[in-house]
Amino acid sequence: MQWVEIDSSALTHNIRQFRRLIGKNRKLLATVKANAYGHGILAVAKIALQAGADWLGVHSIEEGLFLRKKKVDCPILVLGYISFDELERAVRNDLRLTVYNPETIERLIEFAPHLQGQIRLHVKVETGTHRQGIREEDFFSFVEKIQRHPELVLEGMSSHFANIEDTTDHSYARFQLDNFEKICQKLKEHGIEIPIKHIACTAATILFPETYFDMVRIGVGMYGLWPSKETYLSCILQNRKPIQLKPVLSWKTRIAQIKKIPKGSFVGYGCSFRATRETILAVLPLGYFDGYSRAFSNMSHVIIKGQRAPVRGRVAMNFVMTDVTDIPEVQVEDEAVLLGKDGVETITADDLAAWAGTINYEIVTCINPLLPRILV
Numbered sequence: 379m380q381w382v383e384i385d386s387s388a389l390t391h392n393i394r395q396f397r398r399l400i401g402k403n404r405k406l407l408a409t410v411k412a413n414a415y416g417h418g419i420l421a422v423a424k425i426a427l428q429a430g431a432d433w434l435g436v437h438s439i440e441e442g443l444f445l446r447k448k449k450v451d452c453p454i455l456v457l458g459y460i461s462f463d464e465l466e467r468a469v470r471n472d473l474r475l476t477v478y479n480p481e482t483i484e485r486l487i488e489f490a491p492h493l494q495g496q497i498r499l500h501v502k503v504e505t506g507t508h509r510q511g512i513r514e515e516d517f518f519s520f521v522e523k524i525q526r527h528p529e530l531v532l533e534g535m536s537s538h539f540a541n542i543e544d545t546t547d548h549s550y551a552r553f554q555l556d557n558f559e560k561i562c563q564k565l566k567e568h569g570i571e572i573p574i575k576h577i578a579c580t581a582a583t584i585l586f587p588e589t590y591f592d593m594v595r596i597g598v599g600m601y602g603l604w605p606s607k608e609t610y611l612s613c614i615l616q617n618r619k620p621i622q623l624k625p626v627l628s629w630k631t632r633i634a635q636i637k638k639i640p641k642g643s644f645v646g647y648g649c650s651f652r653a654t655r656e657t658i659l660a661v662l663p664l665g666y667f668d669g670y671s672r673a674f675s676n677m678s679h680v681i682i683k684g685q686r687a688p689v690r691g692r693v694a695m696n697f698v699m700t701d702v703t704d705i706p707e708v709q710v711e712d713e714a715v716l717l718g719k720d721g722v723e724t725i726t727a728d729d730l731a732a733w734a735g736t737i738n739y740e741i742v743t744c745i746n747p748l749l750p751r752i753l754v
Contacts, residue, residue, distance in 0.1 A: 384752065407595045685723065
């Protein structure tokens with residue numbers, strides 16, 4: 379048995395912190411892609427809108443359609459790619475589309491006359507990430523093609539930073555911002571009005587008010603996680619008071635078995651751990667299938683009865699062994715905290731990321747979406 383607890387008051391607090399930063403006159407998009415970064419897309423979407431978000435951002439049509447079926451009726455922007463055969467379904471469900479391929483526009487033109495209402499588009503421009511986006515030299519012909527069809531509405535223009543989180547040197551981010559601003563200026567010169575321009579992510583929202591434009595897209599920060607240590611340090615170096623973020627997610631399970639093993643016993647697959655004393659193990663019913671990475675083998679800890687219990691041996695697909703020799707009176711079905719707080723001890727997503735050699739984003743988004751998310 380395992381479950382994820384979502385602190386609704388912490389989520390509300392974080393969103394209101396970002397709203398305070400950007401003010402009332404700009405739109406706030408809450409990014410709920412990847413099952414709301416592992417937190418549970420529907421519950422997070424509802425709380426985010428109640429807390430002051432105006433829009434929701436998803437990656438796929440499947441995420442957008444799921445929210446529509448659950449009667450979420452706010453503007454929803456699909457940030458990822460939509461295949462040609464799914465475009466009409468996306469439009470019929472009033473999803474905003476991120477576009478950058480001429481072929482996508484051709485397909486939209488084909489069926490647009492058969493629809494009632496308009497198709498709202500957000501053109502993504504290439505400013506230096508070289509992922510999604512249309513190049514500046516192709517941008518205006520792309521826009522003009524859209525403008526020739528009144529069913530297609532240029533509602534937004536966006537881009538995305540490549541190197542704003544991983545460094546305290548933001549010269550490349552400023553280079554990208556300059557590119558974005560140049561395109562904005564050329565739009566004015568061409569007399570083209572695109573009402574919602576957006577480039578700011580969590581780190582940009584924290585560090586650079588000049589990136590706000592008409593809407594900001596907050597992601598990892600709304601879940602109470604800093605994008606990186608470098609972002610926090612950059613905030614300090616700029617003499618800015620760091621935004622107060624509260625972690626939203628806790629991940630817990632219960633002990634499935636307790637066993638005493640003699641000194642010299644091997645633990646788990648590959649015999650990667652050998653007990654140097656008589657040891658009491660607590661076996662936990664989870665593993666890498668659930669998102670508890672195999673990289674945690676002989677590296678991480680869990681919290682049991684307010685004390686840290688080190689992981690012993692390899693993390694298996696469905697089981698983890700922990701050493702509770704020094705924790706008194708441990709019993710079957712006692713709670714074990716994988717991520718979160720118990721007493722004075724805390725294990726954060728950043729702790730787990732450090733043990734696994736990855737980032738906090740991956741830790742939370744990889745938690746099995748089948749696990750129950752419980753609002754607390």
